[in-house]
Amino acid sequence: MAQTIIDAHNVSKTFNPKTVPVHAVQNVHVHIEEGEFVALVGPSGSGKSTLLNMMGGLDEPTAGSVIIDGVEITELSENKLIDFRLHNIGFVFQSFNLIPVLTAKENVGFVLQLQHMPKAEREKRVLTLLEEVGLEDKINSKPGELSGGQQQRVAVARALASKPKIILADEPTANLDSKSAANLLDIMAKLNKEEKITFLFSTHDQRVIKKARRVITLVDGKVASDVQQIPS
Amino acid sequence: MLLKLAWLNIWRNKRRTIITATSVFFAVLLAIIFRSLTDGVYDNMIHNVVSYSSGYLQIHQKGYWDEQSIDNTFEEDNQLYEELLKNPKVTHIMPRLETFALASYSEKTKGVLVLGIDPDKEKEVNNLHEKIVAGEYIEGINDNAVVLGEGLASQLKLKVNDTLVLLGQGYHASSAAAKFRVKGLVKLGAIELNNNVVYMPLQQSQAMHGAENRLTSVSVMLDKASNLEDLKHTLLKSIDADKYEVMSWKEMMPEMDQFIEADSTGHYIIIGVLYFIISFGLFGTLLMMVFERKHELGILIAIGMKKRLLALVLLLESIMISLIGCFTGVIAGILFIKWFTIHPIHLTGDLKQVYEDYGIESIIYLSSHEKIFIVQTLIVLILSILLAFYPGYKVMKLKPVEAINS
Ligand SMILES: Nc1ncnc2c1ncn2[C@@H]1O[C@H](COP(=O)(O)OP(=O)(O)O)[C@@H](O)[C@H]1O
Ligand SMILES: [Mg+2]
Numbered sequence: 001m002a003q004t005i006i007d008a009h010n011v012s013k014t015f016n017p018k019t020v021p022v023h024a025v026q027n028v029h030v031h032i033e034e035g036e037f038v039a040l041v042g043p044s045g046s047g048k049s050t051l052l053n054m055m056g057g058l059d060e061p062t063a064g065s066v067i068i069d070g071v072e073i074t075e076l077s078e079n080k081l082i083d084f085r086l087h088n089i090g091f092v093f094q095s096f097n098l099i100p101v102l103t104a105k106e107n108v109g110f111v112l113q114l115q116h117m118p119k120a121e122r123e124k125r126v127l128t129l130l131e132e133v134g135l136e137d138k139i140n141s142k143p144g145e146l147s148g149g150q151q152q153r154v155a156v157a158r159a160l161a162s163k164p165k166i167i168l169a170d171e172p173t174a175n176l177d178s179k180s181a182a183n184l185l186d187i188m189a190k191l192n193k194e195e196k197i198t199f200l201f202s203t204h205d206q207r208v209i210k211k212a213r214r215v216i217t218l219v220d221g222k223v224a225s226d227v228q229q230i231p232s
Numbered sequence: 233m234l235l236k237l238a239w240l241n242i243w244r245n246k247r248r249t250i251i252t253a254t255s256v257f258f259a260v261l262l263a264i265i266f267r268s269l270t271d272g273v274y275d276n277m278i279h280n281v282v283s284y285s286s287g288y289l290q291i292h293q294k295g296y297w298d299e300q301s302i303d304n305t306f307e308e309d310n311q312l313y314e315e316l317l318k319n320p321k322v323t324h325i326m327p328r329l330e331t332f333a334l335a336s337y338s339e340k341t342k343g344v345l346v347l348g349i350d351p352d353k354e355k356e357v358n359n360l361h362e363k364i365v366a367g368e369y370i371e372g373i374n375d376n377a378v379v380l381g382e383g384l385a386s387q388l389k390l391k392v393n394d395t396l397v398l399l400g401q402g403y404h405a406s407s408a409a410a411k412f413r414v415k416g417l418v419k420l421g422a423i424e425l426n427n428n429v430v431y432m433p434l435q436q437s438q439a440m441h442g443a444e445n446r447l448t449s450v451s452v453m454l455d456k457a458s459n460l461e462d463l464k465h466t467l468l469k470s471i472d473a474d475k476y477e478v479m480s481w482k483e484m485m486p487e488m489d490q491f492i493e494a495d496s497t498g499h500y501i502i503i504g505v506l507y508f509i510i511s512f513g514l515f516g517t518l519l520m521m522v523f524e525r526k527h528e529l530g531i532l533i534a535i536g537m538k539k540r541l542l543a544l545v546l547l548l549e550s551i552m553i554s555l556i557g558c559f560t561g562v563i564a565g566i567l568f569i570k571w572f573t574i575h576p577i578h579l580t581g582d583l584k585q586v587y588e589d590y591g592i593e594s595i596i597y598l599s600s601h602e603k604i605f606i607v608q609t610l611i612v613l614i615l616s617i618l619l620a621f622y623p624g625y626k627v628m629k630l631k632p633v634e635a636i637n638s
Contacts, residue, residue, distance in 0.1 A: 058534055058632045086536025093636060096527055101240035113233045114536055
């Protein structure tokens with residue numbers, strides 16, 4: 001039986017509790033097992049980003065707990081949490097993921113440098129990663145010289161660099177044309193299959209949703225449905 | 233990696249970095265020119281004053297300074313001379329016998345300072361012979377000749393070739409009295425000296441006081457004013473410290489030292505204002521850098537970069553921008569000072585007259601003491617570190633989600 005990798009337990013988030021409370025996420029229970037490929041869908045404002053941020057330890061829930069790979073991250077101190085993210089969670093954001101002054105290679109290698117990986121080993125791994133996302137010919141390009149799709153692929157390579165258990169991606173295709181979006185999803189699906197990396201990504205793009213094997217739908221901060229599907 | 237990132241970051245907005253670094257450049261350059269000019273003027277002033285009076289350092293019989301009597305003299309000591317001249321920082325030494333006496337000419341009588349000097353050594357140091365306004369300079373032989381300060385001569389209403397009577401106290405309570413021929417008059421910048429001094433050859437003075445071979449002091453001239461304390465310490469170690477005392481001009485003329493200190497305070501304020509102004513520019517630039525990069529900083533924190541590392545990158549950026557300005561400023565400052573050392577400024581007109589009236593060379597030298605450059609570099613370095621604190625604090629406070637969404 002596969003292991004639980006994400007366990008969000010009765011998680012709620014209320015913004016501005018004292019003035020105009022916004023109940024962005026309410027009593028959400030989500031279990032995700034190792035190797036899953038999950039889409040988090042829902043209309044704009046339904047709480048997808050808020051939930052993903054809490055699962056990645058970027059934001060604190062008002063109530064409930066988040067356990068990643070057995071560690072209750074909601075209990076960690078700020079510095080421990082940053083370290084935990086460095087070693088266990090990969091992130092892909094909607095846009096401008098990369099450090100503009102560094103090349104693709106340096107952007108991907110940055111995480112490994114933060115982990116103090118020796119140079120030779122690091123260079124090798126960075127090349128493998130950029131090959132995996134199909135950018136072996138762009139290793140020395142700066143983000144400004146890459147298309148939006150290529151930048152997102154570098155971001156995926158960077159998210160993979162530290163061999164995390166999970167990659168959280170908040171609307172990674174929102175700023176891409178449909179061809180680049182499909183291409184990015186194909187790469188993510190391949191990595192999920194080959195490297196057994198768990199992906200959780202939010203989207204409201206129907207074509208992206210189709211590629212997921214499990215779809216969790218949020219409405220008004222609550223889980224409205226949670227279904228398995230055959231990707232197409 | 234952090235260094236590289238900081239370096240790349242500061243060039244993201246080339247124009248702003250160049251403007252900020254340029255402001256540091258001008259501040260450092262101005263501060264250096266200002267300090268080297270004022271230090272140069274002080275050094276010149278000190279040099280002029282001490283070359284007539286005490287020397288930079290003076291060696292006495294131990295206890296002489298507290299009780300300046302002819303009985304506290306010491307015997308001329310060739311070993312001491314050798315020891316002093318052996319030190320490369322020492323350029324000249326001037327043995328002296330310094331006493332007080334009553335001088336009279338016809339009806340007039342006045343207390344005077346009798347300086348027994350080595351006329352040749354003295355003129356090498358302070359060009360005393362060039363200050364002769366009437367008659368001639370004395371020579372190192374005992375021919376009963378003296379040279380008087382011009383002010384003293386006019387008070388006694390005496391001219392060249394008149395006969396001056398000196399009456400004083402000799403060695404071991406003997407009496408010292410003699411007649412001398414006034415061979416020349418000198419016009420000295422220092423009014424005190426001009427109105428009170430009688431110069432005579434050392435041996436003649438020793439003979440008059442019954443103090444053969446005895447000295448009150450050996451004055452020491454240095455290559456550089458800044459070597460003062462250093463040399464004092466080496467001398468204290470190398471000469472017989474039970475027998476001699478070594479004093480610097482600062483100890484012997486505390487008023488002049490205090491005057492310079494007080495005058496410097498004003499200069500520090502001007503330089504302080506200069507640095508205060510550039511601090512604003514640098515601070516603004518640093519705040520902009522945090523503000524503009526919030527999103528990116530949020531991403532870096534999200535992917536696992538510790539906030540203190542980010543704050544460190546910002547600190548490095550601050551230091552880099554200011555050091556670019558600082559180093560170019562120091563280099564420009566060095567070139568500037570080099571140029572004016574080779575081509576010193578000769579004062580003209582009224583200012584030249586004022587300087588010459590005080591017996592000070594009417595040339596402005598710039599001081600090229602390393603301390604000036606080191607201090608400016610340190611000030612800029614410290615400023616850039618202090619100014620990075622607030623932006624660093626901002627980074628420490630950053631919430632990743634908010635930062636990414638901005
Ligand atoms: N920092 C915040 N302060 C106040 N309200 C917020 C904040 N972030 C999100 N919200 C609100 O929470 C709700 C969920 O937002 P979000 O998680 O961004 O939804 P989604 O990602 O599904 O579009 C929205 O109503 C949004 O306006
Ligand atoms: Mg969102």
